[in-house]
Amino acid sequence: MGVVTIGEGALPTEAQLAAYARLVVEVGVAVRPGQRLLIDGISGGAALECAPFIRHVAAAAYDAGGSDVVVVYDDQALRRLGFERMADRSLPEPASWWAGYPNEHAQAGDAMLTVDGSDPRLLHGVAATRVAARTAARGARLRVSQDLVMRDAFNWSYACAPTPAWASRVFPDDEPEGATARLWHAVLHACRVNAADPVAAWRSHLAQLTDRAAQLTARRFVALRAEGPGTAIEIGLADGHVWGGGGAVAADGLPFAPNLPTEEVFTAPHRLRVHGRLRGTAPVEIRGEIVEGWTLVFRDGLIVEATATDGQESLERLLATDDGARRLGEVALVAGASPTRETGVCFQNALFEENVACHVAVGAAYPTTIADGRDRSRSELERSGANDSLVHLDLMWGSPEVDVFGVRADGSEDPLLVAGEWAT
Amino acid sequence: MGVVTIGEGALPTEAQLAAYARLVVEVGVAVRPGQRLLIDGISGGAALECAPFIRHVAAAAYDAGGSDVVVVYDDQALRRLGFERMADRSLPEPASWWAGYPNEHAQAGDAMLTVDGSDPRLLHGVAATRVAARTAARGARLRVSQDLVMRDAFNWSYACAPTPAWASRVFPDDEPEGATARLWHAVLHACRVNAADPVAAWRSHLAQLTDRAAQLTARRFVALRAEGPGTAIEIGLADGHVWGGGGAVAADGLPFAPNLPTEEVFTAPHRLRVHGRLRGTAPVEIRGEIVEGWTLVFRDGLIVEATATDGQESLERLLATDDGARRLGEVALVAGASPTRETGVCFQNALFEENVACHVAVGAAYPTTIADGRDRSRSELERSGANDSLVHLDLMWGSPEVDVFGVRADGSEDPLLVAGEWAT
Numbered sequence A, B: 001m002g003v004v005t006i007g008e009g010a011l012p013t014e015a016q017l018a019a020y021a022r023l024v025v026e027v028g029v030a031v032r033p034g035q036r037l038l039i040d041g042i043s044g045g046a047a048l049e050c051a052p053f054i055r056h057v058a059a060a061a062y063d064a065g066g067s068d069v070v071v072v073y074d075d076q077a078l079r080r081l082g083f084e085r086m087a088d089r090s091l092p093e094p095a096s097w098w099a100g101y102p103n104e105h106a107q108a109g110d111a112m113l114t115v116d117g118s119d120p121r122l123l124h125g126v127a128a129t130r131v132a133a134r135t136a137a138r139g140a141r142l143r144v145s146q147d148l149v150m151r152d153a154f155n156w157s158y159a160c161a162p163t164p165a166w167a168s169r170v171f172p173d174d175e176p177e178g179a180t181a182r183l184w185h186a187v188l189h190a191c192r193v194n195a196a197d198p199v200a201a202w203r204s205h206l207a208q209l210t211d212r213a214a215q216l217t218a219r220r221f222v223a224l225r226a227e228g229p230g231t232a233i234e235i236g237l238a239d240g241h242v243w244g245g246g247g248a249v250a251a252d253g254l255p256f257a258p259n260l261p262t263e264e265v266f267t268a269p270h271r272l273r274v275h276g277r278l279r280g281t282a283p284v285e286i287r288g289e290i291v292e293g294w295t296l297v298f299r300d301g302l303i304v305e306a307t308a309t310d311g312q313e314s315l316e317r318l319l320a321t322d323d324g325a326r327r328l329g330e331v332a333l334v335a336g337a338s339p340t341r342e343t344g345v346c347f348q349n350a351l352f353e354e355n356v357a358c359h360v361a362v363g364a365a366y367p368t369t370i371a372d373g374r375d376r377s378r379s380e381l382e383r384s385g386a387n388d389s390l391v392h393l394d395l396m397w398g399s400p401e402v403d404v405f406g407v408r409a410d411g412s413e414d415p416l417l418v419a420g421e422w423a424t
Helices: A014-028 A048-063 A076-085 A096-107 A128-141 A143-150 A164-170 A176-190 A198-218 A312-319 A339-343 A378-384 B014-028 B048-063 B076-085 B096-108 B128-141 B143-150 B164-170 B176-190 B198-219 B312-319 B339-343 B378-384
Strands: A036-040 A068-072 A111-116 A156-160 A223-228 A231-237 A265-267 A269-279 A284-286 A289-291 A295-299 A302-307 A328-333 A359-363 A392-396 A403-407 A413-418 B036-040 B068-072 B111-116 B156-160 B223-228 B231-237 B265-267 B269-279 B284-286 B289-291 B295-299 B302-307 B328-333 B359-363 B392-396 B403-407 B413-418
Touching: A014 A048, A014 A156, A014 A198, A036 A048, A036 A096, A048 A068, A048 A111, A048 B048, A048 B076, A068 B076, A076 A128, A076 B048, A076 B068, A096 A111, A096 A128, A096 A143, A096 B096, A128 A143, A128 A312, A164 A176, A176 A339, A198 A265, A223 A269, A231 A328, A269 A328, A284 A312, A284 A392, A289 A312, A302 A312, A328 A392, B014 B048, B014 B156, B014 B198, B036 B048, B036 B096, B048 B068, B048 B111, B076 B128, B096 B111, B096 B128, B096 B143, B128 B143, B128 B312, B164 B176, B176 B339, B198 B265, B223 B269, B231 B328, B269 B328, B284 B312, B284 B392, B289 B312, B302 B312, B328 B392
Parallel strands: A036 A068, A036 A111, A111 A156, B036 B068, B036 B111, B111 B156
Antiparallel strands: A223 A231, A223 A403, A231 A269, A265 A328, A269 A295, A284 A289, A295 A302, A328 A359, A359 A392, A403 A413, B223 B231, B223 B403, B231 B269, B265 B328, B269 B295, B284 B289, B295 B302, B328 B359, B359 B392, B403 B413
């Protein structure tokens, strides 16, 4: 594609918001006729300022035949105030309904959408122990819905809607409204909303990613090896692993796209077979703090050393959530040009960052990245090497300077990514 | 008091919002140290636009020692969209957590606050059957918390925060921001926030109302009689009735003020002993519709005829909720000058309307308006004549043209209100 001019001018028009909403509803969460939709702001950061976009999403969901749209907003200012001032004993004891409401929707097979507009540094300076206490309590309660989400038991998706607070972190030298306009235009470009027919553009793009994933699965690599500045690692892959990408298929047999945008193919590492050192190439938001300059050292799959130039305590708290938080649940490859990359924007949001760079996730593996994994228990999956945890957090390590190789059972290697492009 | 100039100028300052929030927290809901606070927007209409005030309330609640503040916002545009577009079968089947979350807080003895900024005509033109289907389903589910609220089992309160949508109904000729500024100034005046020490002003005012209520209880009237244009009614009072007013005392023995402002004294009518005709003197909002020009005709306590010049279907739907919705649960007397009356504003919101005019409520009686009622079962209360229902809706019939008399067991009468002022 040609040179893209991002972010001159005004906030998106109602027509642009409506087109983006339609894309999110039809291709992303893919609401089925007669299905209820939950937009879960507590889990996902649907700030009050996302309301104009969320209203378009709700209208699009009813257009698609959705039966009921339930929206829970998150007041970001109150979230921060709560973490600052809530009683210590209340942190690990949230109201039961508040901690658990997504479970009801997950068990009913409702569609679930995250609309994220959160300030990536919302909780900057708040004690990480306080944030961890509440987050862990809610995470434990949401194990039911998290497991169903990760199995694609129903259609779900994650999309973003810029807010002034988020945009001002990305473009700190701009006035909030100007920053918001710039970030909106970057998001709409990354999501191909400016294409003549965004829905058709996505269907075609998703088909290409699905094809790439199928080819990788067929090659039956036992490991990936990555090498670059500060990075020298072998990431063993789980037995019977399957590559995913280009959207997913829910238990009802119908497609949906868990992320918009998506540019990755991904699979399950083996939880015991990761060795070496990985250096981050992008900042990562962990529970309202930005972690920068991280390096992880692995031995037999376990993170034995984790350092960061900024936000190290937030990283350590996350890794301390449970045993699985110190092991990998996903490895993803991202290559070549994409609208997301064209924006040149550092979004400070995993949805975009993970689509411009190869990454791993610490924490739980997707059952669908193991053959017939959707119906296998977590202990069966673990025997294949697929990791389990309450957390799943993407950490970006890819760059044009990091090459990636596929390793076969006999030790031979094929180049996969060279200078940031697919080798084959 | 002197002439009051309402609503010139700007939106309230942060200092004014903070003072109002402190009043609501310390005198209204009176958050106890260590207590959790629920601000329930689904039941009460905490529009997204109320957020700036709600954040002050949350800060004041933590200042008062509150342990956790849980806020559920209501997106008014989505509420209307849902009623317009939701599937018919979904209307009476809301998500279980959504319908029931206040019950958990009520059973835990949390403080509960309504912050209402809703558009009084939000649902204008939506089929009343659709609104009734969902409202009845949620009401049935919330019977637990409603009963605990009406018994003052814990401290709760209801306050308002103007929004552009509400203000534009009240001042339709003004620009939204100007209308919002005017309505805010009226609300702050009605709530005595401009007093030198609003908390002290309220404590003194509440004590006067409590005194008035005690005097009325001591007089042991068996009925009230009201007479004026279109109104000729005798409202029998429940056996062992007690007059309330000037705030309440929760089961923990500590005071709170269920409404700010409050200018009323009130008690329980006898559910079987109301005879005659009552003509409304103010419009009333019923489920997002304004009902105007209503007249009710009673026989043996039952409403046998209900007419309205506008919104009659909404009124009829409400009265059809259950058997108790066609009988009275409250009669309240309001007299004399008050800051609310001084504003001269028709707020189109019951919290203010009920404090400028005598009113009745159709539906449930407050157990605390029967001697020792807090601990009596609903069937015991009913034997005293106290009504029960899923609903409780205030209907204003007072004016300077309607005089009110207290009727003794021997048939003799004392004038109570003459030309809108207390006779004694």
